[in-house]
Amino acid sequence: MIYAVIGLLLGMVLGFFVPWGIPAGYTSLFSVALMACLDSVFGGLRAACNGNFDDRVFISGFFTNALLAAFLVYVGDHLGIDLYYVALLAFGLRIFNNLGAIRQHLIIKK
Amino acid sequence: MHIEKGRLSIACVSLVLGLMLSVQFRSTQDIRATLPFQRVEELSARLHEVEAENKKLESELMDLRGMSGAEKSEKINDDIMMFAGMTALEGPGIILTIDDSGKIAKKENDPNLYLVHDEDILKVVNELRAAGAEAISINGQRLTANSEIRCAGPTISVNNVRSAPPFEIKAIGEKDNLINAINMRGGVADSLKVWGIKLDIQPSDNVWIPAYKASSKYKLATASTKEASK
Known part of the structure; x- marks a missing residue:
């Protein structure tokens, strides 16, 4: 757990000092990818709580989810379908579900 | 907790997540910062425009003040002729x-x-x-x-x-x-x-x-000194 926190902090610090930002046209893609990442992380935490955490599943899910989400939104942009909101809604719902499961687990354990 | 299994890989994933979070945070701040900035630029351009116009009008006023009566009336006359389409x-x-x-x-x-x-x-x-x-x-x-x-x-x-x-x-x-x-x-x-x-x-x-060719056609109307009633 401590490694995850250290990695997170290190990443944030690194993010503040890297010179490049996101080009204006890609901010929506990036935010969806970020949402997918957050979803994977909470999914991973939930799995860890339930005791069936698998790091290969977690890592592959983390990257493929993010890339796939961004790709889908990109395709949707070109087809005139606002998949952006759909992706945000779906990931948001899942994040809250996972949060709920984690909370339940913690309460029941104590 | 089974998280300890793939410590390094999880640390990597967190690193990426943290990086994304802060980059996203920063670009959102950037967007917030640039919008009012653009507005300021737009307004200052407008201000420059108005100031230049003001200066021009002021110099015109000075010119008119500096002129003698005959010059002044000639200048005004020219302006009126131009405005009326007579030139x-x-x-x-x-x-x-x-x-x-x-x-x-x-x-x-x-x-x-x-x-x-x-x-x-x-x-x-x-x-x-x-x-x-x-x-x-x-x-x-x-x-x-x-x-x-x-x-x-x-x-x-x-x-x-x-x-x-x-x-x-x-x-x-x-x-x-x-x-x-x-x-x-x-x-x-x-x-x-x-x-x-x-x-x-x-x-x-x-x-x-071309100038307006017909002669002036004010047969009925005469100039009035009355102000518009309020």
């Missing part, structure tokens, strides 16, 4: 020609739709004036404050002089502004082209516009 003018502008439609009228349509009407000319003139045209003439007739544009049988009468299509409208003003005003989407040109009415705009660096 020929030249400058950059456009030459616009409108002609009746070349299309063969369909039976179900009113053949009048395929002809140029006084209304069409009025619309064009109105659009040109809105775009800042300083002087306009139609088939050599200078448009003044008293000019009419009226249907007169198959011809159109301007300054009580009739002329038949094609109509040549000359205007002095910002070329691009004038052209864009006419070609604006859903504007005059679009609505006339539906019926095949020929409309052609040529920008020119030197448009010459």
Whole structure:
């Protein structure tokens, strides 16, 4: 757990000092990818709580989810379908579900 | 907790997540910061414009104050003559020609739709004036404050002089502004082209516009010193 926190902090610090930002046209893609990442992380935490955490599943899910989400939104942009909101809604719902499961687990354990 | 299993890989994933979070955070801040900034730039450009205009007017005022009575009245006289259309003018502008439609009228349509009407000319003139045209003439007739544009049988009468299509409208003003005003989407040109009415705009660096030719026609009105009643 401590490694995850250290990695997170290190990443944030690194993010503040890297010179490049996101080009204006890609901010929506990036935010969806970020949402997918957050979803994977909470999914991973939930799995860890339930005791069936698998790091290969977690890592592959983390990257493929993010890339796939961004790709889908990109395709949707070109087809005139606002998949952006759909992706945000779906990931948001899942994040809250996972949060709920984690909370339940913690309460029941104590 | 089984998280300890793949410590390094999880640390990597967290690193990526943290990186994404802070980059996203930063770009959101950037967007927030740039929007008001753009507004400020826009406003300051506007301020410069107004200041320059103000300076110009001020210098004009100083010029007028510095002049002797005869000079002053001459300058004012020139301005009035120009404004009233009593002097020929030249400058950059456009030459616009409108002609009746070349299309063969369909039976179900009113053949009048395929002809140029006084209304069409009025619309064009109105659009040109809105775009800042300083002087306009139609088939050599200078448009003044008293000019009419009226249907007169198959011809159109301007300054009580009739002329038949094609109509040549000359205007002095910002070329691009004038052209864009006419070609604006859903504007005059679009609505006339539906019926095949020929409309052609040529920008020119030197448009010459004649003076108003008829004599002054104030037979009934006399100048009044009364102020408008409130």
